[in-house]
Amino acid sequence: GMGIFTYDPGFVSTAACESGITYIDGDKGILLHRGYPIEQLAEKSDYLEVCYLLLNGELPSPQQKAEFVNIVMNHTMVHEQITYFFRGFRRDAHPMAIMVACVGALSAFYHDSLDISDPHHREVCAFRLIAKMPTLAAMCYKYSIGQPFMYPRNNLAYAENFLHMMFGTPCSDSKPNPVLAKAMDRIFMLHADHEQNASTSTVRLAGSSGANPFACIASGIAALWGPAHGGANEAVLSMLQEIGDESRIPEFIKRAKDPDDSFRLMGFGHRVYHNFDPRATVMKASCDEVLKELGKSDDPLLKIARQLEQIALKDDYFIKRKLYPNVDFYSGIILNAIGIPTNMFTVIFAVARTIGWISHWSEFHSSPNRIGRPRQLYTGVKQRDY
Numbered sequence: 001g002m003g004i005f006t007y008d009p010g011f012v013s014t015a016a017c018e019s020g021i022t023y024i025d026g027d028k029g030i031l032l033h034r035g036y037p038i039e040q041l042a043e044k045s046d047y048l049e050v051c052y053l054l055l056n057g058e059l060p061s062p063q064q065k066a067e068f069v070n071i072v073m074n075h076t077m078v079h080e081q082i083t084y085f086f087r088g089f090r091r092d093a094h095p096m097a098i099m100v101a102c103v104g105a106l107s108a109f110y111h112d113s114l115d116i117s118d119p120h121h122r123e124v125c126a127f128r129l130i131a132k133m134p135t136l137a138a139m140c141y142k143y144s145i146g147q148p149f150m151y152p153r154n155n156l157a158y159a160e161n162f163l164h165m166m167f168g169t170p171c172s173d174s175k176p177n178p179v180l181a182k183a184m185d186r187i188f189m190l191h192a193d194h195e196q197n198a199s200t201s202t203v204r205l206a207g208s209s210g211a212n213p214f215a216c217i218a219s220g221i222a223a224l225w226g227p228a229h230g231g232a233n234e235a236v237l238s239m240l241q242e243i244g245d246e247s248r249i250p251e252f253i254k255r256a257k258d259p260d261d262s263f264r265l266m267g268f269g270h271r272v273y274h275n276f277d278p279r280a281t282v283m284k285a286s287c288d289e290v291l292k293e294l295g296k297s298d299d300p301l302l303k304i305a306r307q308l309e310q311i312a313l314k315d316d317y318f319i320k321r322k323l324y325p326n327v328d329f330y331s332g333i334i335l336n337a338i339g340i341p342t343n344m345f346t347v348i349f350a351v352a353r354t355i356g357w358i359s360h361w362s363e364f365h366s367s368p369n370r371i372g373r374p375r376q377l378y379t380g381v382k383q384r385d386y
């Protein structure tokens with residue numbers, strides 16, 4: 001019959017699940033993973049340790065950590081058949097398009113050995129995914145520039161190996177810069193999870209039907225792609241480049257405030273944070289560190305970003321709406337300084353967020369659950385005769 005439903009477009013005030021993974025207090029600007037503040041994790045932990053924490057609920061002992069790292073690093077290769085997928089794409093294809101396809105394609109490689117009701121099988125999925133995402137991401141980049149794919153090196157740390165696959169070539173054996181590897185690791189960590197954001201909700205909903213986990217993660221990648229979500233880091237850099245000079249900032253601020261102009265300040269505002277995004281604060285500090293190491297402290301894009309932030313934070317429009325920089329306001333400047341092309345930024349977000357997606361997927365399947373099935377308020381024509 002006709003039910004009466006709560007109407008909450010955009011899910012502003014509806015909890016779709018219970019979860020014990022990540023806590024956000026948007027008014028205070030607090031982000032906790034399994035109870036640990038993001039600032040402490042950023043200072044003391046590393047990405048794979050946070051992966052373990054998100055997945056298992058507790059920090060690992062040194063031995064558990066070594067085992068975890070070892071298992072993940074031993075899953076880094078992709079099946080050789082995956083390389084043929086790449087050949088079907090244009091060299092100038094957007095890497096997010098390739099990622100949606102290739103991660104979806106992984107479901108064709110592991111569907112036989114998969115019982116999603118078995119915690120060990122779910123764990124193996126998690127291992128495979130977090131291990132293979134950087135490999136696929138680097139393959140996208142190598143393909144776009146016409147260089148051979150680099151095999152992973154399992155004796156390197158996770159972020160180090162990623163930089164090796166991105167920037168190494170078979171004819172050189174240079175090791176990635178440790179300061180850049182650390183910055184890369186921190187970017188992965190700061191994007192690891194963020195409770196029920198659009199892409200994670202997508203993965204949960206896809207997973208609720210019992211679908212193949214690799215296919216579910218592909219749906220998360222698709223949802224992440226848009227500029228209102230993970231595509232923002234790419235959009236921020238394009239925006240800073242378009243602004244080009246500090247003198248043009250007021251013009252762009254004016255456009256962002258104009259209700260008749262669709263332009264928005266990319267990297268600004270957040271559905272949950274009405275205060276500083278704590279990840280943005282860490283990111284900004286990391287940005288200063290990296291540019292200093294590279295001797296690029298007077299980077300023109302950084303200058304524009306800093307100035308833009310200052311002007312926006314003093315402007316009534318942004319103050320009234322409590323719009324602050326989010327995680328992606330400064331990440332692009334770091335990635336740009338590391339030498340990563342702009343169209344790879346959202347791919348890096350996807351690599352990092354994979355642990356969040358798979359942890360939520362696994363949490364969903366480890367507790368009593370049912371298929372997600374929102375209702376609607378019907379606004380179409382009433383019954384009529386043909």
Ligand code: SDX
Pocket residue numbers: 010191193194196197198227228229230232256257263264265266267268269270271272321323326327328
């Ligand atoms: C991520 O949800 C997550 O947790 C996501 C994420 C994660 O880790 O998973 O944190 C990652 O997606 C970060 C957000 C990246 N997106 C951007 O940086 C794009 C720019 N930001 C916005 O489009 C926007 O702020 C959103 C999408 C982030 C949030 O959208 P909401 O919650 O739907 O808010 P809204 O669009 O209704 O904005 C409220 C008001 C509006 O003004 P009024 O109509 O009330 O007058 O604030 C204005 C908006 O126009 N506004 C902005 C603005 N963001 C909001 N005005 C100018 N520039 C902006 N960036």
